[in-house]
Amino acid sequence: MDGFLSAAALLPPDLRRAALALGPEERDVCEELRLRRDRPMTALLAGREYGLDAGPVTETLLRAVLEAATGASLHAAEQQLCRGFVSAPGGVRVGVCGTAVLGPGGMEGLRDVSSLSIRVPRAAVGCADNIWERLTAGSFRSTLILSPPGGGKTTLLRELIRRLSGAGYRVAVADERGEIAGVSGGAAGFDLGPSADVMTGAPKAAGAAMLLRAMNPQVLAMDEAAEDGDVRALLAAAGCGVRLLATAHGERGGGESPAVAALLASGAFRRRVWVECREGQRRYFVEDIPCG
Amino acid sequence: MRLTGAVLLAAAGLLAGLTARRAMEARVRRLTELLGLLELLAMELSRFRTPMPELFGGLAGRTRGAASELCARVSAGLDTLGERTFSDIWAEAAAPLTAEERDLLGPLGTVLGRYGAEEQLLAVERCRHETEQAREAAAAALRDRGRLAVGLGAAGGAALAVLLI
Incomplete structure (x- = not known):
């Protein structure tokens, strides 16, 4: 629907x-x-x-x-x-x-x-077209999507999951609020591609740990990594060689929350995407995060 | 002809007595079935926090008679949630119950699904307690007056038959 x-x-x-x-x-x-x-x-x-x-x-x-x-x-x-x-x-x-x-x-x-x-949930198919090649140049590297609340992070995350899954990556999705996949009665309301596995309803950190143990993912996706437990779960996954795709609150040129600062300082993410929303139009800015 | 009429009168009296007894038995049976539903409802809410659509869909198959029919009607009515409130759906599902059963179970419709599990459990427990009391009263009535009803019916029919003859 x-x-x-x-x-x-x-x-x-x-x-x-x-x-x-x-x-x-x-x-x-x-x-x-x-x-x-x-x-x-x-x-x-x-x-x-x-x-x-x-x-x-x-x-x-x-x-x-x-x-x-x-x-x-x-x-x-x-x-x-x-x-x-x-x-x-x-x-x-x-x-x-x-x-x-x-x-x-x-x-x-x-x-x-x-x-x-x-x-209102949106499946904005094609919204990542302009940044897809940059994000997957060589191979997909761990990416953090940042914007203020309501900026369209989840929409972009959903589209990137769909594209990665379509490109053959096994993507495990820790979908605590059921917003990413729109699962209802076990069936996903949004198309997340052929190789996405969704854990709905579990707290993000616990869901991520379960997905790591059970689903052998290549990419772990999580919306709104905001708490220490979420950060720890992401870093644990990165330590296992799993690539990360996550969103967090942040504003370009603005301050970072302690959780986001910890994520960026960890070295686990290699790219970040800033989402800017002006008068309903969204623009994406991709930046590489220097190692070390 | 008179003899046939007398036999029919006697039989009618006996039948009336048996019908009264069957109504008492049915009351006990239906209240027992509803009591079973309330016990399962309390267990599902307290242990599993089962969502209502799943809960009533499942309970329709795990309960009997009046309780099973009530659950099936609630389950079907939940398809229209949003158009109607749960309270309306419950009231409509409870409409075919007897007046006594509606009085007992009706108030649940304003609590189920609307409040937290603890509040719902309190309401279910109160309803279960009242239904248990009603069932005990119905069982006592059956015990005390069941045979009496059959006897009175038979005796009344026989008396009329004698008068006719």
């Missing part, structure tokens, strides 16, 4: 009608549908939010979206919810804001949901 339709399918009928009233061109550039309690729903189009023609979002509507996103199974998504998101069918990710419920072990839940951000 089209990514926009997958996202809109989570909305209750009235909100869905408002979303589907967007024209084809607007749907093509729609990045997110955002719902905030007591405010009208908005659509994020090419980096700007526009109000949609629907009444204020109520708590009941927010709950209905979560119910649709989880298949009426909030209990099965509690761990994800504690990390601030829910994975829905079709590779749709729903970001959740509300009041955190804290317990002795940290965050135990989320109540009084106040905002939802429904991310």
Whole structure:
């Protein structure tokens, strides 16, 4: 199913009608549908939010979206919810804001949901055409994709996985949020090529370790390496001779998070791709990372 | 002719008694089936956090009678989730149950799938407790009044038959 339709399918009928009233061109550039309690729903189009023609979002509507996103199974998504998101069918990710419920072990839940951000997944086939030859000159070398949130890292990652897999690399994908492959009921919603193996739902570090043990990958792919555990898992894979393809938050010319700094300093990555998004247009900049 | 009428009256009385007893037996059986469903539901939620579509699809095959039919209706209704809320789907699936069963299980529809596992388990446990009490009451009624119903039916039919003769 089209990514926009997958996202809109989570909305209750009235909100869905408002979303589907967007024209084809607007749907093509729609990045997110955002719902905030007591405010009208908005659509994020090419980096700007526009109000949609629907009444204020109520708590009941927010709950209905979560119910649709989880298949009426909030209990099965509690761990994800504690990390601030829910994975829905079709590779749709729903970001959740509300009041955190804290317990002795940290965050135990989320109540009084106040905002939802429904991310529209995209399969941008061909988006890596301009950088593909550079990334695979000689052979594919470990690559880190960097951009600010919402910059299009996951879209590029998905396309590179598809291309690498099509080129014969065994690509293991640690897809914690189900966004990369859009797996639903065991079947991938996005084409990741003929030789990609996807571990969905497991925390990235644990998923990566399982993939390394079980699937003998040539390339390990991971979205948003942000925590120490993710970095350790990537470095462990690199130490085993597996090439890496990962994304992380970062801005060209801006600072780096400690996790990204650690990844770059490790020497495990040989190239980085900066993604810049201006007025809905994405540009990619490839840089070699000098050894040592 | 009168003799035939008398026999028919006696038989009708006996049949009415047997029907009343069968209704009592059916009530106990259905409540037992629903109790089995609630126990499985609690186990699946507490141990496996099974998502609802998978849960009710599986339970339809693992439960019997009224419980199995209820699960099958919920499972089929979940295909329309998004168009309708789980609460609506549950209410529609529970509609063919008896009024007593709907009173017992109906409130679950507002909790299942909507809250965390602990809250759902509390609701299922409360429902299970009330259903257990209803089943015990139904079993006691069957024990105390089952034979009485058959006896009264037979006696009433016989009395009418005698009067006719």
